[in-house]
Amino acid sequence: MLQTLFLRENKATVIEGLKKRGGLDVSERVADLLMLDEKRRQTQQELDTLLARSNEIAREVGNLFKAGKAAEANELKAESAQIKDHAKTLEEQMEAAENEIRNILFTIPNVPNERIQFGNGPDDNETVETHGSTPTLPASALPHWELARKYDLIDFELGVKVTGAGFPFYKGKGAQLQRALISYFLTRANQAGYTEYQAPLLVNADSGFGTGQLPDKEGQMYFAPEDGLYLIPTAEVPITNIFRDVILKAEQLPVKACGYTPCFRREAGSYGKDVRGLNRLHQFDKVEIVQIAHPDQSYSLLEEMRAHVTGLLKELQLPYRVLRLCGGDMGFASAFTYDMEVFSAAQEKWLEVSSTSNFEAFQANRLKLRFREGDAKPKLAHTLNGSALALPRIVAALLENNQTPDGIIIPEVLVPFTGFSIIQ
RNA sequence: GGUGAGGUGGGUGAGAGGCUGAAACCAACAGUUUGCUAAACUGUCGUACGGGAAACUGUACCGCGGGUUCGAAUCCCGCCCUCACCGCCA
Numbered sequence: 001m002l003q004t005l006f007l008r009e010n011k012a013t014v015i016e017g018l019k020k021r022g023g024l025d026v027s028e029r030v031a032d033l034l035m036l037d038e039k040r041r042q043t044q045q046e047l048d049t050l051l052a053r054s055n056e057i058a059r060e061v062g063n064l065f066k067a068g069k070a071a072e073a074n075e076l077k078a079e080s081a082q083i084k085d086h087a088k089t090l091e092e093q094m095e096a097a098e099n100e101i102r103n104i105l106f107t108i109p110n111v112p113n114e115r116i117q118f119g120n121g122p123d124d125n126e127t128v129e130t131h132g133s134t135p136t137l138p139a140s141a142l143p144h145w146e147l148a149r150k151y152d153l154i155d156f157e158l159g160v161k162v163t164g165a166g167f168p169f170y171k172g173k174g175a176q177l178q179r180a181l182i183s184y185f186l187t188r189a190n191q192a193g194y195t196e197y198q199a200p201l202l203v204n205a206d207s208g209f210g211t212g213q214l215p216d217k218e219g220q221m222y223f224a225p226e227d228g229l230y231l232i233p234t235a236e237v238p239i240t241n242i243f244r245d246v247i248l249k250a251e252q253l254p255v256k257a258c259g260y261t262p263c264f265r266r267e268a269g270s271y272g273k274d275v276r277g278l279n280r281l282h283q284f285d286k287v288e289i290v291q292i293a294h295p296d297q298s299y300s301l302l303e304e305m306r307a308h309v310t311g312l313l314k315e316l317q318l319p320y321r322v323l324r325l326c327g328g329d330m331g332f333a334s335a336f337t338y339d340m341e342v343f344s345a346a347q348e349k350w351l352e353v354s355s356t357s358n359f360e361a362f363q364a365n366r367l368k369l370r371f372r373e374g375d376a377k378p379k380l381a382h383t384l385n386g387s388a389l390a391l392p393r394i395v396a397a398l399l400e401n402n403q404t405p406d407g408i409i410i411p412e413v414l415v416p417f418t419g420f421s422i423i424q
Numbered sequence: 425g426g427u428g429a430g431g432u433g434g435g436u437g438a439g440a441g442g443c444u445g446a447a448a449c450c451a452a453c454a455g456u457u458u459g460c461u462a463a464a465c466u467g468u469c470g471u472a473c474g475g476g477a478a479a480c481u482g483u484a485c486c487g488c489g490g491g492u493u494c495g496a497a498u499c500c501c502g503c504c505c506u507c508a509c510c511g512c513c514a
Contacts, residue, residue, distance in 0.1 A: 048483045058495040
């Protein structure tokens with residue numbers, strides 16, 4: 001959520017910047033909002049004056065009663081009654097204006113950073129880095145869902161029986177490979193200075209609101225109505241919300257946190273396309289890295305996070321590319337996003353395995369996540385997060401790219417975690 | 425699930441209709457003292473939204489929402505949450 005004050009002072013920049021999101025035009029909404037804001041401030045001034053008078057009367061009445069001048073006190077009471085009526089009207093107006101302002105703010109996405117290009121969608125993203133060569137597989141090569149069956153690693157049908165589509169069982173070496181990847185990712189995040197958390201998998205509405213899943217994208221989350229709790233779609237939600245309503249000291253920045261969680265996504269409406277095998281699931285595992293940063297540092301830290309993620313991909317010896325998303329393909333809250341994709345050789349497809357973003361102050365504004373320098377007024381911090389990494393598509397690429405007539409070769413860095421070097 | 429207690433500033437915790445944005449203590453920060461550290465002493469020490477060039481100043485906020493009253497942290501009603509004990513259980 002953008003700040004009203006920021007909007008007031010940077011109206012033109014905001015409107016221009018948002019056009020990069022596929023030509024989005026917010027000029028009308030912003031104009032409405034600023035008008036409401038103007039009205040809100042006027043109303044507040046009026047109301048404050050009124051309440052100040054009311055407080056004054058209350059004090060006088062008290063003094064008069066003490067002095068035994070009941071008659072004079074009763075006169076003042078009459079004035080107070082009038083003020084009260086008027087104040088109530090003004091309060092209602094204030095509240096109405098505030099609500100309208102908030103409702104408009106909810107519809108305005110974050111302003112893309114100046115380095116972000118105009119674009120309408122995925123086709124306009126720029127590749128900023130590629131690494132590794134795509135392996136050429138023999139004609140007999142299999143897609144990962146067939147390899148998973150051949151080596152008895154993943155059972156999709158069993159998942160359907162027990163839960164439903166998109167909830168696979170991992171089995172034997174398949175399950176062990178999952179555990180190894182999680183452990184490897186966490187170990188590397190720890191080494192990079194991220195404090196590990198094991199977070200709740202259900203969160204309350206305040207948290208969903210804090211990171212921006214609510215009020216808009218509630219259809220994406222599983223919901224337990226009895227308890228009013230949401231299953232997390234990513235560890236970003238519980239981990240970032242640790243810092244909701246927190247004022248940090250500037251010296252504490254950057255705060256680096258990480259965590260492994262299963263992620264639950266309803267993926268409503270995405271059936272039928274690219275959903276085979278591990279490509280898109282309702283439940284999947286992911287290690288997430290999060291940073292809370294000083295605004296001056298957030299972009300250098302974003303590069304650090306990108307290097308962390310690509311470092312993992314290099315170690316896993318997966319061919320990858322890094323995309324800088326264009327305005328039209330970026331998430332609602334993001335100001336700058338890198339997507340990391342690995343090449344899945346049998347499907348001959350690039351699969352997104354990480355999305356690493358700087359939200360600048362957009363999320364922090366909702367979270368009321370601030371920092372203080374010296375004894376200055378608190379300022380909003382910047383938040384960043386990235387997958388490091390999401391498992392299923394990594395597994396898909398590993399299985400496909402590393403298949404040999406003898407079996408599936410486990411990358412060397414993983415062997416200490418799996419305890420085996422080949423799946424046969 | 426049952427019963428009871430309670431939600432006040434970074435923490436502990438007082439306040440029980442006006443003098444309370446809130447005592448005291450702890451923590452934190454700045455300074456004095458000191459060969460250094462510590463101790464001691466002094467001072468500062470909530471947030472938001474307004475007004476103001478600034479100094480400063482107005483309003484709101486004591487879990488949340490209503491109500492009573494000239495006046496509510498304090499009284500009344502509803503809700504939420506936390507804790508303790510019992511029951512059940514990983």
